[in-house]
Amino acid sequence: MQRCLDLLTSGLTPEGILQQLINGVTLGSVYALIALGYSMVYGVLELINFAHGDVFMIGTFVVLGVTGQFGLTGRSSLALVIPVLLLAMIAAMALCAVLGFTIEKVAYRPLRRAPRLAPLISAIGVSFFLQAWIATYVSSRDHTLPNLLAGDIPLYGDVSLRYVQVLMLVSSVVMMVGLQQLVRRTSLGRGMRAVAQDREAAELMGVNMDRVISFTFIIGSALAGVAALLWMLNYSTNQSIGFIAGLKAFAAAVIGGIGNIPGAMLGGFLLGLAESLGAAYVSNVSCGIFSSAYEDVFAFAFLILMLVFRPSGIIRERVSQRA
Amino acid sequence: MIAAPLAILAAACGGGTSGGTSSACNPNAVSAVPASGGSALAAAATARLMAYKPSDPVLKIGFIGMLAGKYQNYGIDAKNGAQLAIDQINSAGGVQYQGTAYTFQLDPVDDNADATQGAQNAQKLVDDQVVAVIGGIFSTATIAESKIFNDNGIAQISPSATNPKYTAQGFKTAFRVIGNDTAQGKTDADFTVKTLGCKNVAILDDKSTYGQGLADSVNTSIPSAGGKIVAREHLDATASDFTAQLTTIKGKHPDAIFYGGYSAQAGPLTSQARKLGIKVPFVMGDGCEDSDYTKLAGADADGNFASNGGPAQNLMSGFTDFNTKFKAKYSQDVFQYAPQAFDAANIIMSAVKTAGGGGGDVKAARAAILGAVAATKDYKGLVQSYTFDSKGDITTSIFTVYKVESGNFKAVKAITTGP
Numbered sequence: 111m112q113r114c115l116d117l118l119t120s121g122l123t124p125e126g127i128l129q130q131l132i133n134g135v136t137l138g139s140v141y142a143l144i145a146l147g148y149s150m151v152y153g154v155l156e157l158i159n160f161a162h163g164d165v166f167m168i169g170t171f172v173v174l175g176v177t178g179q180f181g182l183t184g185r186s187s188l189a190l191v192i193p194v195l196l197l198a199m200i201a202a203m204a205l206c207a208v209l210g211f212t213i214e215k216v217a218y219r220p221l222r223r224a225p226r227l228a229p230l231i232s233a234i235g236v237s238f239f240l241q242a243w244i245a246t247y248v249s250s251r252d253h254t255l256p257n258l259l260a261g262d263i264p265l266y267g268d269v270s271l272r273y274v275q276v277l278m279l280v281s282s283v284v285m286m287v288g289l290q291q292l293v294r295r296t297s298l299g300r301g302m303r304a305v306a307q308d309r310e311a312a313e314l315m316g317v318n319m320d321r322v323i324s325f326t327f328i329i330g331s332a333l334a335g336v337a338a339l340l341w342m343l344n345y346s347t348n349q350s351i352g353f354i355a356g357l358k359a360f361a362a363a364v365i366g367g368i369g370n371i372p373g374a375m376l377g378g379f380l381l382g383l384a385e386s387l388g389a390a391y392v393s394n395v396s397c398g399i400f401s402s403a404y405e406d407v408f409a410f411a412f413l414i415l416m417l418v419f420r421p422s423g424i425i426r427e428r429v430s431q432r433a
Numbered sequence: 434m435i436a437a438p439l440a441i442l443a444a445a446c447g448g449g450t451s452g453g454t455s456s457a458c459n460p461n462a463v464s465a466v467p468a469s470g471g472s473a474l475a476a477a478a479t480a481r482l483m484a485y486k487p488s489d490p491v492l493k494i495g496f497i498g499m500l501a502g503k504y505q506n507y508g509i510d511a512k513n514g515a516q517l518a519i520d521q522i523n524s525a526g527g528v529q530y531q532g533t534a535y536t537f538q539l540d541p542v543d544d545n546a547d548a549t550q551g552a553q554n555a556q557k558l559v560d561d562q563v564v565a566v567i568g569g570i571f572s573t574a575t576i577a578e579s580k581i582f583n584d585n586g587i588a589q590i591s592p593s594a595t596n597p598k599y600t601a602q603g604f605k606t607a608f609r610v611i612g613n614d615t616a617q618g619k620t621d622a623d624f625t626v627k628t629l630g631c632k633n634v635a636i637l638d639d640k641s642t643y644g645q646g647l648a649d650s651v652n653t654s655i656p657s658a659g660g661k662i663v664a665r666e667h668l669d670a671t672a673s674d675f676t677a678q679l680t681t682i683k684g685k686h687p688d689a690i691f692y693g694g695y696s697a698q699a700g701p702l703t704s705q706a707r708k709l710g711i712k713v714p715f716v717m718g719d720g721c722e723d724s725d726y727t728k729l730a731g732a733d734a735d736g737n738f739a740s741n742g743g744p745a746q747n748l749m750s751g752f753t754d755f756n757t758k759f760k761a762k763y764s765q766d767v768f769q770y771a772p773q774a775f776d777a778a779n780i781i782m783s784a785v786k787t788a789g790g791g792g793g794d795v796k797a798a799r800a801a802i803l804g805a806v807a808a809t810k811d812y813k814g815l816v817q818s819y820t821f822d823s824k825g826d827i828t829t830s831i832f833t834v835y836k837v838e839s840g841n842f843k844a845v846k847a848i849t850t851g852p
Contacts, residue, residue, distance in 0.1 A: 126684050133676045184732050252697040256731045257708055268684075272708065344708075345673035346701035346729065354671050389666075389677035402678050403640050403667035 114397035121394035125267045130390045131383065136275040136344075138382020139282035143337035144359035145366065145374035146289065147210075147330030153369030154306045154326045157218065157229050161236035163356015165209050165331050168240060169202040169338025170347035174253050176201050177342075184256040191258050195339065202335035210331025211324055219320070237352070244349040254346045278340045285336055286375050289329065293371065298325055306369070358385075358409075365416050367423025376424055384412040458631035458688035460714040460736060463836060463845045490533065492790050492798060493540045494519065494781055495558035495587075496774075497551065497568035497578055500543040506768050507570050511592050512541050513763050514771030515567045518778035520762075528782055530789040537782060544569050548577035555581035563587065564790065564798040565781045565806070567774055572596035572643070579607045586796075588803040590780060592773035595719070595742060597646065600825040606803060608821055610773050610780070610814070611742040612830025614643070616850045617718055618650020620832040621691060621740050625651075625716045626660035628834075628846060629738075631688035635664040637678060637702070639694030644670075647718045648693030663687050668698065675702050676709060683711050695720040700729020707733045714738060727840050734837045738845070743773060743816050745833040745844030751815050776814030780806060 144166050151159045176198035182191060217236050221229045244250075259277065262270040293299035301322040304312035313319050341347070341355070358381060366377025388408030392400045400407075416424070496515055498508035519537045522528060527536035540561050544551035551574035558566060559581060566582055566589045569575035575594035582589040583604040591599065591609040595617065600607050612620075625631050634655050638648035645667070655662050663685040666678040679702075682690060690706070692699050692715055699721040706715070715737040717726075722739035730737070746752050749772065756767050784805030791798025812819045820828045830850050835842035 121681075123684065126680065129680050130677060133674075133680060137674050137676070251725065252700065252729055254701050254704060254729050254731065257704060257733070260708070262710075270710070274708075341673075344705070346697075347673075348697070351673065355673070385674075386677040389668075390681050401665070401667055402681070403669075405672075405677065406669055 117394045117398055121391060125269050126390070127387075128266065129269045130386045132269070132271060132275060134383035134386030135379055136278045136382070137386060138362070138379035139278050140337050140340050140378075141355075141359045141362045141381055142375045142378025143282050143285060143333050143340070144355060145363040145378045146286065146333050146371065148356075148360050148363040149366070149368050149370060149374040150302075150326050150330045152363070154302055154323060155218075156226070158233065158360070159213075159218075159327075159330075160230065160233040160356070161213055161217070161240065162210075162330065162334060163352035163354075163359065164237045164240040165206050165213070165352070166334040166338055166341075166355060166359075167244065167347065167349065167352030168209060169206045169335040170342050170351065171244060171248055171253075172202040172205045172335070173198045173339050173342045174255065174347070177255055177258075182256060182258060184258065184260065186258065188259075195258065195343075199336060199339045202338045203332040204335070206331040206335035206338070207328045210327040210334075214324060214327040219323075241349045241352070248349075250349055252346050252348045255342050259343060274343045277343070281336060281340065282375075285333055286371065289333070290371055292329070298322070302326060361410070361413050365413055365423060367425040370423070370425045373423055373425035380416075380424075381409060381413070385409040388412075458629055458713075460629050460631070460689070460738070460836075463628060463834075490790060490793055491536050491538050492785065493538050493561060493563045494778065495561065495563035495566035495568070496539055496541040497544050497554060497558060497566060497574075498541075498570035499546040499574075500541060502545055504546055504571070507593070507770060508543070508546075510768035511568070511570055511770040511774035512539070513759065514592070514767070514774035515539055515778040517759060517762060517771075518775045518782070522779075522782050528786045528790075530786060533790070533792060535785050535790040539778075544574045544578065546571040546574050548573050551575070551578045552581055554578075559585045559587065562795045564795060565784070565802045566590070567592065567777045567781070569594060570770065572599060575599055576602070579604055582606050585799070586803060587799050588781065588784075588806045590777040590806070592770045592777050593742070596643065604825070605807065606825075608806060608825040610777050610816070610819055610827060611770075612832060612850060613826055614647045614718075615650045616826075616830045617740060617742065617832055618647050618652075619654040620834075620848045620850050621647075621716055621718060622651045622654030622658045622660070623850075624738070624740065624834050624846065624848060625689050625691060626655060626658040629689060629714070629716075631713070632660045633663045633686065633688045634660050635666070635682040635685060635687035635690045636662060637666045637668060637682070637690060637692045637694075639670045639692075639698055640667050641670055641694060643720060644692075644694035644718075646693070647720075648691065651691050651693065668694075668702070670694070670698060672698075673701065675705050679706050679709050679711060682706075683709055687713055689713050689716055691716045692721070693718055696723050696726035696729065700726050700731075700734070703730040703737060704733045716740075722835055722842055727837055727842070734840060736837065738834055738836050739842065740832050740834045740848075742830070742832055744831050744847050745835070748833065748844055748847055749816060755815055772815045776816055776819065779814060780809055780812055780819065783812065784809070 147162045180194045213236050217232045218229045259273045262272040264270045301317045304317050305322045362377035362381040363374045366373030389402045389405035392404050392408050496512050500508045516539050519539050523536045527534040542554040555578040569578050570593050572594040575591050576599050583606045595614050597613045597615050636648050638644040664682045668675050717739040719741040722741045727734045759767050784802045788801035788805035810820045817831050822828050832848050833844050834846045836845045
């Protein structure tokens with residue numbers, strides 16, 4: 111008993127908790143950006159686009175390619191790093207968008223009137239194809255970027271906010287607010303909401319459904335391109351990274367209430383927090399029975415609990431019913 | 434592949450510019466040792482003592498390992514090492530035992546580093562009437578193969594499989610000429626605490642059979658070396674974000690971090706640690722001592738350490754001569770385990786010298802060789818001197834610790850671990 115108390119008091123310091131919260135929210139912001147792609151497509155088409163994680167993976171390789179072209183190192187000056195990162199982001203967004211558009215045209219559109227399982231299997235096929243293609247023609251090894259945006263803002267005691275973390279938070283929030291405005295205020299957004307609500311009625315009312323669906327894929331994939339840049343600033347990539355990152359983002363979309371934009375965002379942050387806090391404190395709060403080896407168990411147990419109590423996610427309405 | 438692949442990927446995990454935070458702990462105290470002049474290999478007699486007679490018995494020695502695929506370099510290299518030993522003995526007239534001259538023939542099969550294919554091709558070697566086997570290369574396949582050879586009473590000597598389980602199954606036929614992961618863990622713990630003087634150690638692993646096994650061994654050995662474990666954390670081999678574990682470790686202020694796992698995670702792990710402001714050195718095992726680590730960790734690789742089995746090539750006496758002969762025959766330098774496979778083949782052939790080759794009876798040859806291999810004591814090989822214990826492990830193993838300097842692993846210390 112004493113040992114458990116010791117574990118609790120020694121492990122749970124305010125500084126540690128604050129730092130883990132920051133870590134969790136930044137990791138969550140990337141999950142949230144990827145989750146948006148799943149959520150939008152589901153909201154509009156009721157299709158789980160399992161290839162979305164792999165579109166994100168391709169984005170990470172585009173970022174690697176662009177930064178590699180300019181030979182960036184950890185000592186490159188910000189005057190070079192920032193334009194190159196911007197260029198990498200635009201390239202990743204553009205290529206992911208083209209890829210998302212193509213995947214929809216080739217793999218999903220012909221199956222639009224087929225039974226629900228057919229496009230799902232087609233999505234899994236596309237996912238395998240993209241992974242195999244990267245592994246065969248690009249690389250089957252792991253890759254990282256050098257530390258391009260070193261430095262941090264000290265907050266309190268040992269706790270600090272790194273520039274990269276600020277960038278991750280700011281850019282993901284900006285993207286999400288932008289997307290929300292697009293869905294709410296533009297005619298394209300109105301079309302998306304209409305198709306989501308009732309595909310046939312929307313077509314009868316003159317909504318160009320193919321165009322709306324294409325744009326849904328283009329926007330979702332471009333956001334995955336942004337996520338790819340943020341991911342590479344912190345983490346590493348290989349041909350199968352899209353599977354794990356995609357699975358977690360998909361879980362985030364479900365927690366938040368799939369088909370719903372603020373929900374995807376909230377779900378991403380929650381999952382990131384559950385993972386970080388789980389890895390850091392599961393041992394302390396379980397009296398040392400569970401170790402940090404259980405971080406994913408913790409995160410997904412949280413997902414199951416959430417769904418038991420709120421089966422349709424935190425925010426229940428879909429894209430269509432909002433606004 | 435369990436423990437062995439790492440060994441395979443022998444390269445060092447490098448570290449970043451790391452200054453120990455504790456006053457006692459100074460990772461910069463050790464630096465690379467210059468290459469020692471290679472002394473002449475114990476020269477194999479090249480004179481043909483006897484003319485080969487077709488009636489003389491030829492004994493088949495099996496080789497099993499990955500010969501085609503992702504890690505084929507390791508398998509082909511070891512196979513070439515064994516072949517070189519056999520060619521040297523054959524060209525010297527073979528081995529004499531009671532008036533019979535035995536010569537040898539290598540029978541190589543591919544296990545694809547896979548347990549199922551390993552077991553199938555181990556059976557093929559049995560059917561081919563081999564009298565002893567060199568291999569496998571990776572632990573998972575080697576362990577699967579060891580059962581087949583045990584069932585048939587065939588001595589098996591692995592040049593590279595390091596998982597402790599291989600020799601812990603109670604098989605009288607399983608041997609290896611490389612230190613296992615338990616010995617490596619002890620080596621890493623001693624190096625961290627005694628050589629670097631880093632008393633407070635945090636331990637991380639990737640939950641793999643190899644990574645966790647090695648980390649567990651370090652975990653046991655740190656206190657006996659006089660150090661203290663301040664954190665024991667795990668990460669997921671599929672994860673990319675290690676900041677949660679690293680933040681916890683940072684809060685415990687270790688002098689060094691031991692990581693049990695492979696370079697694919699170790700590289701990004703090192704970078705993320707440096708980004709979080711953790712400046713202490715990483716110490717790693719043979720799974721990280723490779724160019725993937727230095728590439729993935731980039732500038733952060735410098736100053737970190739990784740151990741690997743056997744002496745470093747530039748510290749192995751006789752290596753230069755061996756490599757010259759090897760290169761003359763195969764047009765490439767020794768890659769990794771050729772010296773160990775060369776020694777394994779010589780141990781088998783020297784067993785024939787002691788106990789004979791069965792005089793044409795394969796079963797008798799297998800039993801005679803098995804008995805003599807098990808009795809190997811102070812056999813002077815290229816890499817080291819070998820004595821097998823009752824389990825089939827070598828009683829004294831040599832490990833080398835490498836440090837990353839300017840993006841490359843450089844040998845800094847050879848450590849001999851006793852029984």
